[in-house]
Amino acid sequence: MISNGTKFGVVLAFVASMPAIASAHTGVGDTSGFLHGISHPICGVDHILAMVMVGLFAYQLGGRALWLIPTMFVLMMALGGALGASSAYLPHAELGIALSVIVLGGIVALKVKAPVGIATGVVGCFAIFHGYAHGAEMPENASGFAYAAGFMIATALLHATGIAVSFQIEKASERYSRVVMQCAEGIAALAGFGFLTGVF
Template sequence: MFDNVMALRKSTSRLLVALLLPGVAVAHTGGEVHSFVAGVMHPLGGMDHLMAMLAVGLLAGCAGGWMRWALPATFVAAMAMGAVLGANGIETPLVEVGIAFSLVAFGAALVTQRALSAPLMIVFTAGFAMFHGHAHGTEMGAGLAALPYAMGFMIATALLHAKGVLLTTSNLLSLKQLTLRKWSGGAIAAAGIASFCVTIVSA
């Protein structure tokens, strides 16, 4: 049991180091460090973004095979497209609702264990990623350089996806995958419902 706990701590520590090292490296280059760090921190600062990106990694890991890299790659690519729209002031309706529904959809997929076809998973993942990307682009401060900021949140997103995939393949959790999927999926879906309710009330 002690060995399992230590393995989990090591895994978490590696993720934190992976997230922090790029920021440390760029800090020595001067000028645009703030833009890069802001991009890295943006997905980590919002629970909705954080949970959605981990969920995609979990779904990719559960799907297995080529979907382990195709699903995260689809999310990152579509998110980048959404960010371009948001950064250029191109309106996309119901962004916050779309983000909330992404949590509900990803969480429900984990809980129900429904074997969606690969093309369908890619399509709905890309659609929801556009909403998340639009929010990233829209919320970019006027003083932030676009490219470093975009690189920051794309790298952070990819690392969160990787963490989700690793959780489904880790020896530590191999005997508890069903429990992991159901509990994490339920929590993610519940967060999505709560976020949707808050969005409606504050509208």
């Protein structure tokens, strides 16, 4: 029987090996509207890792943070998406995305128990950068509402994935769950440094 921790490690390794790392921000492509919106967040490992980290962080804090942190991220990401779609200038957006992976990965790996207000504020700030990247690459012929609905739903699903992974790890053997979680988040933080330095 394969343990939940092993399954999670395999999934993480698969995600990390995806060749789409550099393709998350390469252009609008042929798809428009809802389908393009829902596909954009899952086309780059930087987005995937950050979204899953949000779910892990929310589960780690528990209580009202379990729904408040993902909700705040989605709402602030929508604001960032509006900024990107309107051609507003947001400096260092790619830097903000890379830092989100590093910071969120580090927070979960170190099991930081931040107050819910501070946690939602930090997550909300990072969400703006992710939303801006999505909005800036919205196809010209796409419906803004359909595109936004797409990337918001995809993001919420990735948050749910992070929460589900946390739940499964917690159900695994106590001897290994903490090690698996910390190793996974450490890898995520290292991936963030890779995005930041241009290694990936």
